[in-house]
Amino acid sequence: MKSEDDPRSENGWSRREFGQILAGLGVATGTAFGGWGILELVRPKGRATSWRKSVCRFCGVGCGVRLGLNNGVITEVRGDEEAHNKGVICIKGAMLGALPSLIGRALKPKIRKAGKLVEATWEEAMSLVANRFSDSIREFGPDSVAFYGSGQLYSEETYTANKLFKAGIGTNNVDGNPRLCMASAAVGYVQTFGNDEPPGALEDIDHAHCFFIIGANPYECHPSIFERIMQRKRSHPNTVLICVDPRRTSTADRCDLHLPLKPGTDLLLLNAMMHVIVEDRLYDRDFIDEHVRFSDGEDTVDFQALESFLRDYTPEDISPRVGLSAEIVRRTAHLFARSKGTVSLWTMGINQRVQGVHLNNTINSLHLVTGQICRPGATPLSLTGQANACGGVRDTGGLAHLLPAGRVVANEKHRREVEELWGVPRGTISPTPGLDAVNLFRAMEDGRVRATLVMCTNPAQSLPAAGRYRKAMERCFLVVAEAFEDSETARFADVLLPAALWVEKEGVFGQTDRRYQLVEKVLDPPGEARSDLEILVDLAIRLRHGDLITARTPETVWDEWRKFSETSAYNFKGITYDRLQKNRGLQWPCPNESHPGTVRRYVGGDDPLVSSGKRIEFYGQPDRRAVVYLRRYQESPEQTDDEFPFILTTGRVLEQWHTATITGRIPELQMASGPARFEFNDQDAQRMDIQDGTRLEVRSRYGTVEGAAVVTGRPRKGTIFAAFYDTKLLLNIAVADNYDAVSKQPEYKITAVSVRKTGGQ
Ligand code: SF4
Structure with missing residues (x-):
């Protein structure tokens, strides 16, 4: 029953219960470990009369969930213990019970007449569209x-x-929108390995000794993955977590090493790491000789060409441009190369860049040169933003x-x-x-x-x-x-x-x-x-x-697609609806209905497309060798100047997803995230007399937006961060639309802006 003291939301959560959730998350913060599973402790229980398995669509992890139903209403949500997220879900997934009661649903077709959308029949709407x-x-x-x-x-x-x-x-x-989030990763994989999609798998997290997280904030944007990383850290305390991000994110808070580089300089850092790896002979000569080819982007070159290319990228030379000490660059390179298994994780901070493809190439290259690939716990693994960007868009073309x-x-x-x-x-x-x-x-x-x-x-x-x-x-x-x-x-x-x-x-x-x-x-x-x-x-x-x-129908389309795929390296033939109903997911290549699916690609005995007798084979390339590219750093077209002295970077927050079309309608999530604000470094805030709540106009060469400030000290000096979910802010109006020449993915992460106080708090 609803009461003034305990106002329940439409999905049955009270403010008190929600406060418990947030408190749980606070505990997680305080202990420096993830703690998403703590939601299990406070989730309402006992009202469901039947259970169905499903998938959360609020990020690219696609966590398996179990939905408890009672009379057509979702009364309980639990993480699916049998799915790849092993029962862990985050606060967004825990709110799936709100779905049946979201306000603002479109219920009937509408046609614009005299400037207004008016109701129409499906027949009227579709015949207008077709005509x-x-x-x-x-x-x-x-x-x-x-x-x-x-x-x-x-x-x-x-x-x-x-x-x-x-x-x-x-x-x-x-x-479509996957162009905006992972086109650079897709092109990067194709150029390096000859095929799209990652060689490794989430399972590699359970075997890694070093995590190299660059341009990603999985604590907020891929929470169940971050919890899996922290589980690895808890069970193997010597596991090293490295975070590269201009902003001290919630992920950086929990890492052993944070490299707060200047926005847009990642390729200088990655090339300098490669320099150290070559100079200090941290590379895997046997792996290179057997499986790698070098390319300058046009021609095949030799290892000496790589050495010569890297002379421009000594840690000492790039240090002032990147804003990091040469010592931390060297240390990071050693940790990456010498660990028993390194997993790299990245997402929009790397992909949404005018050199997004080259950055992806170079991360893949670091793994290839050091042999940190094709074995448990060693792989480059790009994270995706949406639940079906890989399967539905990259794979289906x-x-x-x-x-x-x-x-x-x-x-x-x-x-x-x-x-x-x-x-x-x-x-x-x-x-x-x-x-x-x-x-x-x-x-x-x-x-x-x-x-x-x-x-x-x-x-x-x-x-x-x-x-x-x-x-x-x-x-x-x-x-x-x-x-x-x-x-x-x-x-x-x-x-x-x-x-x-x-x-x-x-x-x-x-x-x-x-x-x-x-x-x-x-x-x-x-x-x-x-x-x-x-x-x-x-x-x-x-x-x-x-x-x-x-x-x-969905199943007949799927069967047509399975048949289509069987003649390619993207083989889903064995992934039938029947098997998917019984399983919690299957990984391709999967050429027949008795194949268990492929965890690690290009590995003999695991990947069915590897030639018999081969331990590792990069069969996507004509010579069956993965390619290490020599990629020169170029500055972003967005540079600060007297008129636009700040760099604006954008991203997400834990409680909202994408443009918040769904999560923004869930009162508890809206309450938890609050409005999006412009996050400032303390020094910039002090210099400009900006406090929490100060109203600002943020202007770029593309547009102007207005919102409030918050001083967190998290962004680098000279950098402002804001999230793009909030329709009241409409941040992307001010964001640059420069894009990578090959992947055509826009560079959301770097926009030069000016900041003006408009008065008031
Ligand atoms: S938002 Fe992502 S991490 Fe959270 S429950 Fe959904 S799929 Fe899992």
Whole structure:
């Protein structure tokens, strides 16, 4: 019963219970260990009459959860002991019980009339969408339309959208928010190993002796992974944790070594570490001789070329530019190379950079040169931001330059293979790569793209230079399939299609370490909301591509995709719905239904694609050797000057996820995070007379935002940090949209800004 003293939220949590949770997290902070499992102690229990397994979608870990149900309501949430998160979930996952009662759900289709969205039938909405797409294609060609998707769609949904647009409509304008979070990691793996996705697995955390965490804050952004790291530290106290981050994050607080480098100088640091490794002979000569090739980016070079390249990167020379002592650089290199097993973990701080691919290459290279790879506890392992960016987008080829299963649009042989597999005539797939995220919205701006379907994502808030691209959306016929009618992007919709949440439909997610999990439908979608797959099938039929999109249920699409994948190195043939229902995830390659899945790739006896008798084989490369690239450091185009003297970096907080479209509606999480604020170093704050709550205008070359300050001392002097979840701040309006030349991933992490006090607290 609700009372004034103990106001319960819609999902049954009281402030008191929530206070207990926060206290639990506080204990975790105080002991310098993770403590997410402590949520188990305070979670309400005993009301469920049945239990279903599911997956949390609030970060790329994709924790297995068990949902307790009573009369169609989620009454309890527990971490799934049998899943890869071993029962641990964080505060966001613990709040999944709020899903059925979220406010603002889109319940009926809406069409914009006289500037306002008004209710319509599905028939009216979909025939308008089909007519506008058909008109645009007929008048301006297939490249005048686009699909902008998400790492939160199911694999079956992205696969279907990709097939419809690339093989049906005839445009490669298929991109999405994974371009914004992990495109550089994907290209980095492909360049180094010949195939995308990590060689190692989360299991390596349980065997590592050294963790090199760079450009990531897993304590807040991948909590169950960080708890696994801390479990390793607790059981093996000599395990060393190194954190490289310009900001003293909650992760850095718990590490043995924090390297607070100047923003944007990571490649100087990584090359200097390589310098030390070569100079002090910390490399693994046998591993290099057997498995590695060196390249300057164009030609194969020898080890001497590497030595000569590294002369420009002595720790002493780079020290003032990076803002770290030569001694700490040398120490870090020794810890990395000499440990019995080093796991590197990184995410947006490395990927969201104009040299994101080169940074990824160089992290992979450090592992290859030292032989810290392809054995338990030794691997480079990029962390992803979304629950299905790996499986649903990278693997199914749901980006503008890709085709499914590791193929690329620009390769004629790859196009022919895909055309054959999809049963369409030769020449159907355009040889021109489509528009990546930033350039897609620029094409809306100048009228090259006239109609776009946005599905399960919120670009009006998540794109960099968002002010510019919000205006671009006004110029395009925008169809938004979205669960909430008031998301920032829904405001720009010409047609709003009510979409089901992931627990209201069925499908497969693929996470960080090539792990696929089936998510079963647990709840009915509210109102007239439909699954994104249903929407795509309807659109395909209306655009006269029903004979191409013949698989129309999640399982039949999955079976088509499994069959498609079996001729490639991305082999999911053995990962059936039936097996996924019984298991808590399977890792590919998995070529048949009796194969247990592959934990460590490129390792004989584990990876089925390694040639018989080989201990390690990088089969993705023609010569079966992984490539160590010599990558020169270049400064970011964003530099401070008299007008813009600060560097703004962006990120997330523990209690909110992405643009907070869902988590921002959960009162307890909103209460815990509060509004996003501009975090300052003490010295900068003192110099500018800024206190907690001081109102500020933060201006960049891209836009201006206003918000309040908080003085934490965590960012480096001259650096400001803010999180992008808050719709009241809309931080990305001020963020730079420079991008990596190859991956096309924008550099969110570095924007030069000015700060002006606007008065008041
Ligand atoms: S937010 Fe991430 S770490 Fe937290 S429960 Fe969900 S999947 Fe797990």
